[in-house]
Amino acid sequence: MHGSSDERTRTGMSPEALKRAFVDSMFYVQARYWEVxxxxxxxxxxxxxxxxxxxxxxxxxxxxxRKAHARTVCYLSAEYLLGPQLGNNLINLGIVDSAxxxxxDLGMDLQEILDQEPEPxxxxxxxxxxxxxxxxxxxxxxxxxxxxxxxxxxxxxxQSIVDGWQVExxxxxxxxxxxxxxxxxxxRFPVRFGGHTEPYTDEHGRFRVRWVPELELYGMAxxxxxxxxxxxxxxxxxxxxxxxGRSFDLQAFQKGDYYGAVNAKVAAENITKVLYPxxxxxxxxxxxxxQQYFFVSCSLQDMMRAHLQQAPNLEGFHERYAAQLNDxxxxxxxxxxxxxxxxxxxxxxxxxxxxxxxxxxxxxxTLLPEALETWPVELFGRLLPRHLEIIYEINARFxxxxxxxxxxxxxxxxxxSLIEEGPVRRVRMAHLATVGSFAVNGVAAIHSELVKxxxxxxxxxxxxxxxHNVTNGVTPRRFVQLSNPELCGIVTDLAGPGWVRDAxxxxxxxxxxxxxxxxxxxxxxxRAAKERLAARIREATGAVIDPQSLFDIQVKRIHEYKRQxxxxxxxxxxxxxIKQGADSDPTPRTFVFGGKAAPGYFMAKLIIKLIHxxxxxxxxxxxxxxxxxxxxxxxFNVKNAECIYPAADLSEQISTAGKEASGTGNMKFSMNGAxxxxxxxxxxxxxxxxxxxxxxxxxxxxxxxxxxxxxxGYCPWEIYRGNDELREVIDLLRSGLFSHGDPxxxxxxxxxxxxxxxxxxxADYPAYIETQxxxxxxxxxxxxxxxxxxxNSARTGCFSSDRAIREYCGKIWRVxxxxxxxxxxxxxxx
Ligand code: CR1
Numbered sequence: 001m002h003g004s005s006d007e008r009t010r011t012g013m014s015p016e017a018l019k020r021a022f023v024d025s026m027f028y029v030q031a032r033y034w035e036v037x038x039x040x041x042x043x044x045x046x047x048x049x050x051x052x053x054x055x056x057x058x059x060x061x062x063x064x065x066r067k068a069h070a071r072t073v074c075y076l077s078a079e080y081l082l083g084p085q086l087g088n089n090l091i092n093l094g095i096v097d098s099a100x101x102x103x104x105d106l107g108m109d110l111q112e113i114l115d116q117e118p119e120p121x122x123x124x125x126x127x128x129x130x131x132x133x134x135x136x137x138x139x140x141x142x143x144x145x146x147x148x149x150x151x152x153x154x155x156x157x158x159q160s161i162v163d164g165w166q167v168e169x170x171x172x173x174x175x176x177x178x179x180x181x182x183x184x185x186x187x188r189f190p191v192r193f194g195g196h197t198e199p200y201t202d203e204h205g206r207f208r209v210r211w212v213p214e215l216e217l218y219g220m221a222x223x224x225x226x227x228x229x230x231x232x233x234x235x236x237x238x239x240x241x242x243x244x245g246r247s248f249d250l251q252a253f254q255k256g257d258y259y260g261a262v263n264a265k266v267a268a269e270n271i272t273k274v275l276y277p278x279x280x281x282x283x284x285x286x287x288x289x290x291q292q293y294f295f296v297s298c299s300l301q302d303m304m305r306a307h308l309q310q311a312p313n314l315e316g317f318h319e320r321y322a323a324q325l326n327d328x329x330x331x332x333x334x335x336x337x338x339x340x341x342x343x344x345x346x347x348x349x350x351x352x353x354x355x356x357x358x359x360x361x362x363x364x365x366t367l368l369p370e371a372l373e374t375w376p377v378e379l380f381g382r383l384l385p386r387h388l389e390i391i392y393e394i395n396a397r398f399x400x401x402x403x404x405x406x407x408x409x410x411x412x413x414x415x416x417s418l419i420e421e422g423p424v425r426r427v428r429m430a431h432l433a434t435v436g437s438f439a440v441n442g443v444a445a446i447h448s449e450l451v452k453x454x455x456x457x458x459x460x461x462x463x464x465x466x467x468h469n470v471t472n473g474v475t476p477r478r479f480v481q482l483s484n485p486e487l488c489g490i491v492t493d494l495a496g497p498g499w500v501r502d503a504x505x506x507x508x509x510x511x512x513x514x515x516x517x518x519x520x521x522x523x524x525x526x527r528a529a530k531e532r533l534a535a536r537i538r539e540a541t542g543a544v545i546d547p548q549s550l551f552d553i554q555v556k557r558i559h560e561y562k563r564q565x566x567x568x569x570x571x572x573x574x575x576x577x578i579k580q581g582a583d584s585d586p587t588p589r590t591f592v593f594g595g596k597a598a599p600g601y602f603m604a605k606l607i608i609k610l611i612h613x614x615x616x617x618x619x620x621x622x623x624x625x626x627x628x629x630x631x632x633x634x635x636f637n638v639k640n641a642e643c644i645y646p647a648a649d650l651s652e653q654i655s656t657a658g659k660e661a662s663g664t665g666n667m668k669f670s671m672n673g674a675x676x677x678x679x680x681x682x683x684x685x686x687x688x689x690x691x692x693x694x695x696x697x698x699x700x701x702x703x704x705x706x707x708x709x710x711x712x713g714y715c716p717w718e719i720y721r722g723n724d725e726l727r728e729v730i731d732l733l734r735s736g737l738f739s740h741g742d743p744x745x746x747x748x749x750x751x752x753x754x755x756x757x758x759x760x761x762x763a764d765y766p767a768y769i770e771t772q773x774x775x776x777x778x779x780x781x782x783x784x785x786x787x788x789x790x791x792n793s794a795r796t797g798c799f800s801s802d803r804a805i806r807e808y809c810g811k812i813w814r815v816x817x818x819x820x821x822x823x824x825x826x827x828x829x830x
Pocket of ligand 1 (some may be wrong): 126127130327365366371443472660661662664682692
């Protein structure tokens with residue numbers, strides 16, 4: 001009965017069918033009648049209405065992939081920063097207009113319903129959001145894929161600001177129920193910890209090892225469907241929730257130890273309680289290692305279960321799956337797959353190792369030494385004694401190979417070992433991931449080169465063909481179509497709706513860059529986005545900003561290497577000039593900041609305080625506040641981000657060269673027509689190349705200049721002494737002007753700048769100030785700026801995550817699309 005699906009109230013797509021289904025859900029799922037329905041009920045009923053339509057596609061997809069024994073990508077990631085689902089799912093189903101119409105008919109506003117959704121913030125920042133964009137692209141490109149991760153009960157903390165300081169509140173995204181997930185109580189796997197190992201001889205007389213764990217708990221699956229855009233493929237995100245095992249409870253209960261059993265249950269369930277904020281030292285984070293092992297073990301057992309349903313043994317496991325390690329967080333998978341093959345499936349070492357090393361590929365996302373994971377051997381052995389043995393064995397074999405290859409270079413062998421020697425011996429997770437994978441990649445061209453020449457240098461010399469680059473990407477569905485409807489309208493008018501699946505079609509904007517009428521439409525688009533942001537900021541903070549001014553925006557995690565404080569030095573310099581009557585940049589600007597600081601990262605929290613303190617002085621000073629405004633958007637998350645990127649004129653991408661692996665916010669800004677002021681770092685390099693040098697505000701030291709500057713004995717104090725304006729700016733920070741007379745409040749920041757300045761703010765300061773002045777001037781040439789803005793959008797289609805996923809599929813995963821069609825399903829059902 002294909003073609004008549006709109007008559008089916010359960011899954012039809014017309015406004016009529018949606019309305020009927022919505023009313024139905026309100027009654028049968030929410031158990032509510034109209035008069036008493038809360039806004040949350042409306043959201044839930046809408047979500048279930050949409051979910052029904054997804055499930056039809058999802059089940060059919062699972063069936064299609066299974067029948068075909070499709071090679072499947074398994075993305076292993078400790079983080080997925082999904083953001084709200086309803087709006088995105090409406091878009092990917094192609095029913096936004098029907099839904100809006102249906103809502104209107106029922107006397108409701110779709111936007112108000114969308115606003116009810118709490119945000120699944122199961123990630124810290126770029127890495128988690130990248131995983132979410134990749135899920136969207138995998139489904140859109142019809143690639144059989146499963147995202148595996150952790151169902152944190154509490155995602156990234158909510159940030160509020162009290163007296164200019166960040167305060168963290170517990171995220172409660174699950175409190176009112178999550179309509180998108182399907183619990184799978186029967187899909188559970190045991191996960192064990194602690195205890196010891198013992199040798200034994202198996203029935204074939206072979207030497208074997210048995211792990212006698214101290215603790216056993218279970219991982220239970222919660223499944224979320226991930227729709228592709230413009231296709232029927234609907235993939236799976238499977239997140240694991242920890243529960244105490246039933247048998248475990250029973251044992252304790254049988255011993256009459258009721259409270260012991262209850263405590264064990266609580267301890268087990270703690271494993272998936274909360275997402276760890278990053279940027280903090282790993283020390284003592286035993287629970288973090290437990291989380292990593294927990295989700296990896298469940299995922300691999302699940303993959304094996306599915307494989308063995310269709311194959312007699314594990315021989316073809318690596319043909320069936322390509323498993324991507326999203327940073328080192330899941331890299332324990334290398335040892336766990338070995339353990340499963342050896343201990344649970346009785347394979348010998350060589351066969352197990354062959355499968356393991358052909359299954360995994362590893363993405364490196366950072367070169368910052370403090371973020372490269374290592375675990376103390378003592379802790380590792382206590383939690384995972386069998387895995388430590390396996391890692392030692394992998395290492396012993398690997399080091400033998402190295403000694404053979406580099407017989408006179410013991411230092412190299414020690415550098416490459418999986419174990420770091422020293423007062424505290426540690427397991428190097430990046431080395432484990434590299435040795436256990438068939439491919440290693442960085443996330444932007446410059447970053448991938450640095451991976452090869454710095455942290456992985458020895459490994460690159462050993463296995464040059466293992467190393468790749470896949471520059472990150474962002475999904476145009478969420479970050480253009482959903483968040484910038486005006487821009488979407490403009491491009492669709494020019495290029496037709498197909499550009500959303502092929503973002504290279506943004507190029508159709510290019511010939512219109514100088515067309516006056518087109519420019520006006522473009523300006524109206526920016527204006528609308530700026531007004532929306534201004535309204536939201538007013539609502540959130542009370543601050544009033546002028547949509548005519550240049551919106552100069554820096555939103556991302558707060559970190560010294562990202563240099564939000566360099567931005568502040570510029571703001572204080574502008575302020576100082578106006579106060580001195582020496583103003584050289586008459587362009588009115590609104591500086592917008594947003595971002596969370598890790599709860600234990602003092603300097604980052606002090607930077608947030610400084611932003612607020614500078615804002616307070618500037619915004620209330622009538623002499624400057626017509627020209628400058630500074631605002632901080634609290635609780636930067638996906639929802640807020642969607643409102644922010646489209647509104648930007650200038651995007652701040654000002655990290656110290658060599659420190660930002662890629663950045664993805666930089667891509668979202670540029671795609672939405674913001675110009676970038678940035679260093680030659682991460683994907684900025686490729687963005688500048690794509691949009692044209694003349695449409696990008698470049699400044700600052702290059703990676704090699706940074707290296708040279710530091711090697712030559714960098715002395716920030718001399719720069720301070722030699723630059724009058726910089727000296728005055730820093731002295732203002734130390735004067736108490738921004739701290740109600742307390743000269744010490746910002747001392748840790750100013751001292752760090754003057755004494756070490758590890759991120760070279762002072763070295764880059766003069767170039768930054770000069771380049772900012774050029775940007776300010778350029779903004780006053782409205783036609784010139786609009787042209788540059790249009791060209792930025794037109795030329796950044798290559799930063800679509802679809803392009804990135806195509807590269808992964810071709811270079812790394814060797815996996816082919818498998819289109820799914822509901823039409824054939826309809827035919828079969830009828
Ligand atoms: C990097 O800092 C990059 C994202 C996604 C981050 C950022 O530059 O865009 O990854 N790294 O690749 C990270 O979170 C743990 O490392």
